[in-house]
Amino acid sequence: MKQLSLPDTPRPRGRKRKLRSVILGAATRLFAQRGFEQLTMAEVASAAGVQKATLYSYFDGKSALVDAAIETLLEELPVLRPLDGSRPLRQQLIDIGLQLQELAAHPAAVSLAIGIAEQRLSAKQLAAWQRRYEEFERFLAELLERHCHCEDPKQVARLFVLLVVGDLCPQSAILDKEPPRIERAVDFLLRAYPAVQLKV
Template identity: 30%
Template sequence: MGLRERKKRQTRRAIAEAALRLFAERGYEETTIADIAGAADVSPRTFFSYFPSKEDVVFAEIDERLTEVREGIDRRPADETPLESMRRIVLEMIEAIAAEHGEYGAIQVRLVLERPSLQARALKRMNDTEQYVVERLTELCPGIDEIDAVVIAGALVGGMKAVITHCRAHGYAPEATRRAVDRALAIVEHGLGSVPALTHRATE
Protein backbone atom coordinates (compact mmCIF):
# COMPACT_ATOMS: atom_id res chain seq x y z
CA MET A 1 0.00 0.00 0.00
CA GLY A 2 1.40 3.40 -1.03
CA LEU A 3 1.66 6.48 1.15
CA ARG A 4 -1.46 8.04 -0.38
CA GLU A 5 -3.55 4.96 0.33
CA ARG A 6 -2.20 4.68 3.88
CA LYS A 7 -3.14 8.29 4.58
CA LYS A 8 -6.61 7.75 3.16
CA ARG A 9 -7.09 4.70 5.36
CA GLN A 10 -5.86 6.63 8.41
CA THR A 11 -8.31 9.44 7.70
CA ARG A 12 -11.16 6.98 7.20
CA ARG A 13 -10.37 5.27 10.49
CA ALA A 14 -10.05 8.60 12.32
CA ILE A 15 -13.52 9.60 11.14
CA ALA A 16 -14.99 6.25 12.15
CA GLU A 17 -13.31 6.36 15.58
CA ALA A 18 -14.61 9.89 16.18
CA ALA A 19 -18.11 8.89 15.13
CA LEU A 20 -18.29 5.86 17.42
CA ARG A 21 -16.88 7.86 20.32
CA LEU A 22 -19.47 10.60 19.87
CA PHE A 23 -22.29 8.11 19.44
CA ALA A 24 -21.28 6.57 22.77
CA GLU A 25 -20.94 9.93 24.53
CA ARG A 26 -23.84 11.93 23.05
CA GLY A 27 -26.13 9.46 21.35
CA TYR A 28 -26.62 8.63 17.70
CA GLU A 29 -29.43 11.05 16.88
CA GLU A 30 -27.76 13.88 18.80
CA THR A 31 -24.49 13.58 16.87
CA THR A 32 -24.31 15.47 13.58
CA ILE A 33 -21.98 14.97 10.67
CA ALA A 34 -20.47 18.35 11.47
CA ASP A 35 -19.76 17.08 15.01
CA ILE A 36 -18.02 13.99 13.63
CA ALA A 37 -16.00 15.98 11.13
CA GLY A 38 -14.89 18.42 13.81
CA ALA A 39 -13.86 15.63 16.18
CA ALA A 40 -11.85 13.98 13.40
CA ASP A 41 -10.30 17.32 12.41
CA VAL A 42 -11.66 17.19 8.86
CA SER A 43 -14.29 19.16 6.97
CA PRO A 44 -17.86 17.90 6.41
CA ARG A 45 -16.98 17.73 2.72
CA THR A 46 -14.11 15.38 3.53
CA PHE A 47 -16.49 13.26 5.60
CA PHE A 48 -18.75 12.81 2.56
CA SER A 49 -15.80 11.87 0.38
CA TYR A 50 -15.36 8.81 2.63
CA PHE A 51 -18.92 8.03 3.74
CA PRO A 52 -22.22 8.65 1.92
CA SER A 53 -24.13 9.09 5.19
CA LYS A 54 -23.99 8.94 8.97
CA GLU A 55 -25.41 5.42 8.81
CA ASP A 56 -22.53 4.19 6.68
CA VAL A 57 -19.86 5.37 9.13
CA VAL A 58 -21.18 2.81 11.63
CA PHE A 59 -20.04 0.08 9.23
CA ALA A 60 -16.62 1.52 8.37
CA GLU A 61 -14.69 -1.20 10.14
CA ILE A 62 -16.94 -3.98 8.88
CA ASP A 63 -16.58 -2.81 5.29
CA GLU A 64 -12.79 -2.77 5.66
CA ARG A 65 -12.79 -6.30 7.04
CA LEU A 66 -15.08 -7.55 4.27
CA THR A 67 -12.65 -6.15 1.71
CA GLU A 68 -9.86 -8.08 3.44
CA VAL A 69 -11.94 -11.26 3.28
CA ARG A 70 -12.33 -10.87 -0.48
CA GLU A 71 -8.62 -10.20 -0.91
CA GLY A 72 -7.80 -13.20 1.28
CA ILE A 73 -9.90 -15.53 -0.85
CA ASP A 74 -8.12 -14.24 -3.93
CA ARG A 75 -4.71 -15.04 -2.38
CA ARG A 76 -5.40 -18.72 -1.68
CA PRO A 77 -2.14 -20.76 -1.66
CA ALA A 78 -2.02 -23.54 -4.24
CA ASP A 79 -1.69 -26.32 -1.64
CA GLU A 80 -4.58 -25.14 0.56
CA THR A 81 -7.99 -26.80 0.60
CA PRO A 82 -11.04 -24.53 0.31
CA LEU A 83 -11.92 -25.36 3.93
CA GLU A 84 -8.43 -24.39 5.10
CA SER A 85 -8.72 -21.17 3.09
CA MET A 86 -12.00 -20.30 4.76
CA ARG A 87 -10.57 -20.91 8.23
CA ARG A 88 -7.47 -18.83 7.52
CA ILE A 89 -9.44 -15.94 6.10
CA VAL A 90 -11.99 -15.91 8.90
CA LEU A 91 -9.29 -16.02 11.58
CA GLU A 92 -7.40 -13.15 9.92
CA MET A 93 -10.58 -11.13 9.74
CA ILE A 94 -11.51 -11.80 13.37
CA GLU A 95 -7.98 -11.00 14.53
CA ALA A 96 -8.35 -7.59 12.92
CA ILE A 97 -11.85 -7.03 14.29
CA ALA A 98 -10.92 -8.10 17.80
CA ALA A 99 -8.01 -5.69 17.87
CA GLU A 100 -10.00 -2.60 16.82
CA HIS A 101 -12.74 -0.47 18.31
CA GLY A 102 -12.71 -2.62 21.45
CA GLU A 103 -14.36 -0.07 23.71
CA TYR A 104 -16.94 0.86 21.06
CA GLY A 105 -17.90 -2.65 20.00
CA ALA A 106 -20.97 -2.72 22.22
CA ILE A 107 -22.27 0.64 21.00
CA GLN A 108 -21.76 -0.50 17.42
CA VAL A 109 -23.92 -3.58 17.98
CA ARG A 110 -26.55 -1.67 19.97
CA LEU A 111 -26.93 0.94 17.24
CA VAL A 112 -27.58 -1.74 14.63
CA LEU A 113 -30.03 -3.65 16.82
CA GLU A 114 -32.01 -0.51 17.69
CA ARG A 115 -32.34 1.12 14.24
CA PRO A 116 -34.16 -0.44 11.28
CA SER A 117 -32.17 1.68 8.79
CA LEU A 118 -28.92 0.23 10.15
CA GLN A 119 -30.36 -3.27 10.23
CA ALA A 120 -31.18 -2.97 6.54
CA ARG A 121 -27.62 -1.90 5.74
CA ALA A 122 -26.21 -4.72 7.87
CA LEU A 123 -28.43 -7.27 6.12
CA LYS A 124 -27.31 -6.09 2.69
CA ARG A 125 -23.66 -6.46 3.69
CA MET A 126 -24.35 -9.96 4.96
CA ASN A 127 -26.17 -10.94 1.78
CA ASP A 128 -23.46 -9.46 -0.45
CA THR A 129 -20.75 -11.31 1.49
CA GLU A 130 -22.61 -14.62 1.33
CA GLN A 131 -23.11 -14.21 -2.42
CA TYR A 132 -19.42 -13.45 -2.89
CA VAL A 133 -18.43 -16.57 -0.94
CA VAL A 134 -20.83 -18.64 -3.04
CA GLU A 135 -19.29 -17.32 -6.24
CA ARG A 136 -15.74 -17.97 -5.09
CA LEU A 137 -16.56 -21.44 -3.77
CA THR A 138 -17.96 -22.26 -7.19
CA GLU A 139 -14.65 -21.17 -8.71
CA LEU A 140 -12.50 -22.96 -6.12
CA CYS A 141 -14.55 -26.15 -6.21
CA PRO A 142 -15.65 -26.85 -9.80
CA GLY A 143 -18.71 -29.03 -9.81
CA ILE A 144 -19.77 -28.23 -6.24
CA ASP A 145 -23.51 -28.57 -5.76
CA GLU A 146 -25.15 -25.13 -5.70
CA ILE A 147 -27.09 -25.96 -2.53
CA ASP A 148 -23.86 -27.03 -0.83
CA ALA A 149 -22.26 -23.70 -1.81
CA VAL A 150 -25.20 -21.68 -0.49
CA VAL A 151 -25.30 -23.57 2.81
CA ILE A 152 -21.52 -23.31 3.29
CA ALA A 153 -21.57 -19.56 2.70
CA GLY A 154 -24.51 -19.11 5.04
CA ALA A 155 -22.91 -21.21 7.77
CA LEU A 156 -19.59 -19.38 7.62
CA VAL A 157 -20.89 -15.83 7.33
CA GLY A 158 -23.89 -16.32 9.60
CA GLY A 159 -21.92 -18.18 12.25
CA MET A 160 -19.19 -15.56 12.43
CA LYS A 161 -21.72 -12.72 12.47
CA ALA A 162 -23.57 -14.35 15.35
CA VAL A 163 -20.51 -14.93 17.53
CA ILE A 164 -19.00 -11.48 16.89
CA THR A 165 -22.32 -9.78 17.66
CA HIS A 166 -22.58 -11.73 20.91
CA CYS A 167 -19.01 -10.99 21.95
CA ARG A 168 -19.30 -7.28 21.21
CA ALA A 169 -22.70 -6.90 22.84
CA HIS A 170 -21.33 -8.49 26.02
CA GLY A 171 -18.01 -6.65 26.02
CA TYR A 172 -15.71 -9.64 25.48
CA ALA A 173 -12.00 -8.87 25.58
CA PRO A 174 -10.04 -9.55 22.36
CA GLU A 175 -8.59 -12.84 23.59
CA ALA A 176 -12.00 -14.08 24.75
CA THR A 177 -13.42 -13.12 21.34
CA ARG A 178 -10.71 -15.12 19.59
CA ARG A 179 -11.49 -18.18 21.72
CA ALA A 180 -15.19 -17.84 20.98
CA VAL A 181 -14.52 -17.55 17.25
CA ASP A 182 -12.24 -20.58 17.28
CA ARG A 183 -14.95 -22.58 19.03
CA ALA A 184 -17.54 -21.40 16.52
CA LEU A 185 -15.27 -22.33 13.61
CA ALA A 186 -14.77 -25.81 15.04
CA ILE A 187 -18.54 -26.28 15.18
CA VAL A 188 -19.02 -25.03 11.62
CA GLU A 189 -16.09 -27.06 10.28
CA HIS A 190 -17.46 -30.23 11.84
CA GLY A 191 -20.42 -29.97 9.50
CA LEU A 192 -18.56 -28.62 6.49
CA GLY A 193 -16.03 -31.44 6.66
CA SER A 194 -18.72 -33.72 5.22
CA VAL A 195 -18.57 -31.85 1.89
CA PRO A 196 -15.84 -33.58 -0.21
CA ALA A 197 -15.25 -30.55 -2.42
CA LEU A 198 -14.03 -28.53 0.57
CA THR A 199 -11.28 -30.95 1.55
CA HIS A 200 -9.74 -31.36 -1.90
CA ARG A 201 -6.36 -29.69 -2.39
CA ALA A 202 -5.75 -27.77 -5.58
CA THR A 203 -2.51 -29.73 -6.15
CA GLU A 204 -4.19 -33.10 -5.90
Protein backbone atom coordinates (compact mmCIF):
# COMPACT_ATOMS: atom_id res chain seq x y z
CA MET A 1 0.00 0.00 0.00
CA LYS A 2 1.33 3.42 -0.99
CA GLN A 3 2.09 5.67 1.93
CA LEU A 4 0.84 9.21 1.74
CA SER A 5 3.40 11.88 2.42
CA LEU A 6 2.34 14.92 4.32
CA PRO A 7 3.39 18.29 2.99
CA ASP A 8 6.31 19.88 4.77
CA THR A 9 5.25 22.21 7.53
CA PRO A 10 6.60 25.65 6.76
CA ARG A 11 9.21 26.83 9.22
CA PRO A 12 8.51 29.99 11.17
CA ARG A 13 11.18 31.90 9.28
CA GLY A 14 9.97 35.31 10.40
CA ARG A 15 10.19 34.35 14.07
CA LYS A 16 13.61 32.78 13.60
CA ARG A 17 14.89 35.88 11.82
CA LYS A 18 13.42 38.09 14.56
CA LEU A 19 15.04 36.06 17.34
CA ARG A 20 18.41 36.20 15.55
CA SER A 21 18.01 39.97 15.33
CA VAL A 22 17.22 40.17 19.06
CA ILE A 23 20.33 38.13 19.88
CA LEU A 24 22.54 40.29 17.64
CA GLY A 25 21.06 43.45 19.13
CA ALA A 26 21.87 42.25 22.65
CA ALA A 27 25.36 41.18 21.58
CA THR A 28 26.21 44.50 19.90
CA ARG A 29 24.98 46.49 22.93
CA LEU A 30 27.05 44.37 25.29
CA PHE A 31 30.11 44.52 23.02
CA ALA A 32 29.88 48.33 23.07
CA GLN A 33 29.85 48.31 26.87
CA ARG A 34 32.37 45.59 27.65
CA GLY A 35 34.32 44.79 24.52
CA PHE A 36 34.35 41.62 22.47
CA GLU A 37 36.90 39.68 24.49
CA GLN A 38 35.36 40.05 27.95
CA LEU A 39 31.85 38.99 27.01
CA THR A 40 30.58 35.44 27.47
CA MET A 41 27.92 33.57 25.53
CA ALA A 42 25.95 33.17 28.79
CA GLU A 43 25.80 36.95 29.20
CA VAL A 44 24.59 37.42 25.63
CA ALA A 45 21.92 34.74 26.08
CA SER A 46 20.74 36.37 29.30
CA ALA A 47 20.62 39.85 27.72
CA ALA A 48 18.70 38.47 24.72
CA GLY A 49 16.27 36.59 27.00
CA VAL A 50 17.07 33.17 25.52
CA GLN A 51 18.63 29.97 26.78
CA LYS A 52 22.31 29.43 26.09
CA ALA A 53 21.36 26.37 24.02
CA THR A 54 19.15 28.58 21.85
CA LEU A 55 22.05 30.94 21.31
CA TYR A 56 24.21 28.02 20.13
CA SER A 57 21.48 26.95 17.73
CA TYR A 58 22.02 30.25 15.90
CA PHE A 59 25.78 30.63 16.31
CA ASP A 60 28.39 27.86 16.52
CA GLY A 61 30.37 29.76 19.10
CA LYS A 62 31.53 33.15 20.28
CA SER A 63 33.67 33.74 17.20
CA ALA A 64 30.67 33.24 14.87
CA LEU A 65 28.57 35.54 17.06
CA VAL A 66 31.26 38.24 17.04
CA ASP A 67 31.57 38.03 13.25
CA ALA A 68 27.80 38.34 12.83
CA ALA A 69 27.71 41.25 15.28
CA ILE A 70 30.48 43.05 13.40
CA GLU A 71 28.59 42.57 10.11
CA THR A 72 25.48 44.02 11.78
CA LEU A 73 27.46 47.02 13.02
CA LEU A 74 28.87 47.63 9.54
CA GLU A 75 25.32 47.66 8.12
CA GLU A 76 24.23 50.18 10.76
CA LEU A 77 26.89 52.76 9.85
CA PRO A 78 25.36 55.91 8.35
CA VAL A 79 25.76 56.47 4.62
CA LEU A 80 26.23 59.75 2.79
CA ARG A 81 22.90 61.52 2.45
CA PRO A 82 22.26 63.66 -0.65
CA LEU A 83 23.10 67.36 -0.37
CA ASP A 84 21.31 70.36 -1.79
CA GLY A 85 23.62 71.30 -4.68
CA SER A 86 22.03 74.75 -4.95
CA ARG A 87 23.43 75.81 -1.55
CA PRO A 88 26.71 77.75 -1.36
CA LEU A 89 29.87 75.62 -1.39
CA ARG A 90 30.73 76.55 2.21
CA GLN A 91 27.35 75.30 3.45
CA GLN A 92 27.66 72.08 1.43
CA LEU A 93 31.06 71.43 3.01
CA ILE A 94 29.65 72.09 6.48
CA ASP A 95 26.80 69.65 5.76
CA ILE A 96 29.30 66.98 4.68
CA GLY A 97 31.38 67.69 7.81
CA LEU A 98 28.34 67.17 10.05
CA GLN A 99 27.59 63.87 8.31
CA LEU A 100 31.22 62.78 8.73
CA GLN A 101 31.10 63.49 12.46
CA GLU A 102 27.81 61.61 12.71
CA LEU A 103 29.49 58.63 11.05
CA ALA A 104 32.58 58.78 13.29
CA ALA A 105 30.57 59.12 16.51
CA HIS A 106 27.84 56.60 15.62
CA PRO A 107 27.45 53.83 18.26
CA ALA A 108 28.24 51.22 15.60
CA ALA A 109 31.51 53.01 14.81
CA VAL A 110 32.37 53.13 18.52
CA SER A 111 31.84 49.36 18.79
CA LEU A 112 33.87 48.76 15.64
CA ALA A 113 36.72 50.82 17.11
CA ILE A 114 36.65 48.49 20.11
CA GLY A 115 36.84 45.58 17.67
CA ILE A 116 39.90 47.12 16.06
CA ALA A 117 41.56 47.61 19.44
CA GLU A 118 40.92 43.95 20.25
CA GLN A 119 42.01 42.90 16.73
CA ARG A 120 38.63 41.26 16.06
CA LEU A 121 37.95 42.81 12.65
CA SER A 122 39.09 40.91 9.58
CA ALA A 123 40.78 42.68 6.67
CA LYS A 124 37.50 42.39 4.75
CA GLN A 125 35.53 43.99 7.60
CA LEU A 126 38.08 46.80 7.97
CA ALA A 127 37.83 47.45 4.24
CA ALA A 128 34.02 47.59 4.45
CA TRP A 129 34.27 50.21 7.21
CA GLN A 130 36.84 52.21 5.26
CA ARG A 131 34.53 52.23 2.22
CA ARG A 132 32.05 54.38 4.17
CA TYR A 133 34.70 57.07 4.54
CA GLU A 134 35.85 56.63 0.94
CA GLU A 135 32.27 57.36 -0.19
CA PHE A 136 32.57 60.77 1.50
CA GLU A 137 36.05 61.32 0.09
CA ARG A 138 34.89 60.58 -3.47
CA PHE A 139 31.94 62.95 -3.16
CA LEU A 140 34.14 65.68 -1.67
CA ALA A 141 36.77 65.23 -4.37
CA GLU A 142 34.13 65.66 -7.09
CA LEU A 143 32.72 68.73 -5.34
CA LEU A 144 36.18 70.27 -4.97
CA GLU A 145 37.11 69.47 -8.56
CA ARG A 146 34.05 71.40 -9.76
CA HIS A 147 34.38 74.36 -7.39
CA CYS A 148 37.98 74.89 -6.24
CA HIS A 149 41.52 75.42 -7.49
CA CYS A 150 43.34 72.30 -6.31
CA GLU A 151 45.70 70.01 -8.16
CA ASP A 152 44.79 66.86 -6.25
CA PRO A 153 41.12 66.96 -5.13
CA LYS A 154 41.33 63.41 -3.74
CA GLN A 155 44.19 64.34 -1.41
CA VAL A 156 42.40 67.51 -0.30
CA ALA A 157 39.21 65.52 0.36
CA ARG A 158 41.19 63.08 2.53
CA LEU A 159 42.71 66.00 4.43
CA PHE A 160 39.25 67.48 5.00
CA VAL A 161 37.99 64.18 6.44
CA LEU A 162 40.92 64.12 8.88
CA LEU A 163 40.36 67.75 9.87
CA VAL A 164 36.68 67.09 10.56
CA VAL A 165 36.85 63.77 12.41
CA GLY A 166 40.40 63.99 13.72
CA ASP A 167 41.14 60.32 13.37
CA LEU A 168 39.09 57.16 13.46
CA CYS A 169 39.21 57.12 17.27
CA PRO A 170 35.55 57.71 18.17
CA GLN A 171 36.38 59.80 21.24
CA SER A 172 37.85 62.59 19.10
CA ALA A 173 34.60 62.96 17.17
CA ILE A 174 32.39 62.59 20.25
CA LEU A 175 34.24 65.19 22.30
CA ASP A 176 34.27 67.79 19.54
CA LYS A 177 31.01 67.09 17.73
CA GLU A 178 30.14 70.69 17.07
CA PRO A 179 29.83 73.02 14.08
CA PRO A 180 32.81 75.30 15.06
CA ARG A 181 35.32 72.50 14.40
CA ILE A 182 33.71 71.80 11.04
CA GLU A 183 33.53 75.50 10.18
CA ARG A 184 37.24 75.90 10.98
CA ALA A 185 38.04 72.95 8.70
CA VAL A 186 35.86 74.40 5.91
CA ASP A 187 37.38 77.88 6.24
CA PHE A 188 40.89 76.41 6.19
CA LEU A 189 40.10 74.44 3.04
CA LEU A 190 38.52 77.40 1.24
CA ARG A 191 41.46 79.68 2.12
CA ALA A 192 43.92 77.10 0.81
CA TYR A 193 41.83 76.26 -2.25
CA PRO A 194 39.61 79.21 -3.16
CA ALA A 195 36.33 78.58 -4.87
CA VAL A 196 36.14 79.41 -8.57
CA GLN A 197 33.24 80.41 -10.74
CA LEU A 198 31.55 77.41 -12.30
CA LYS A 199 32.14 76.98 -16.01
CA VAL A 200 28.91 77.23 -17.98
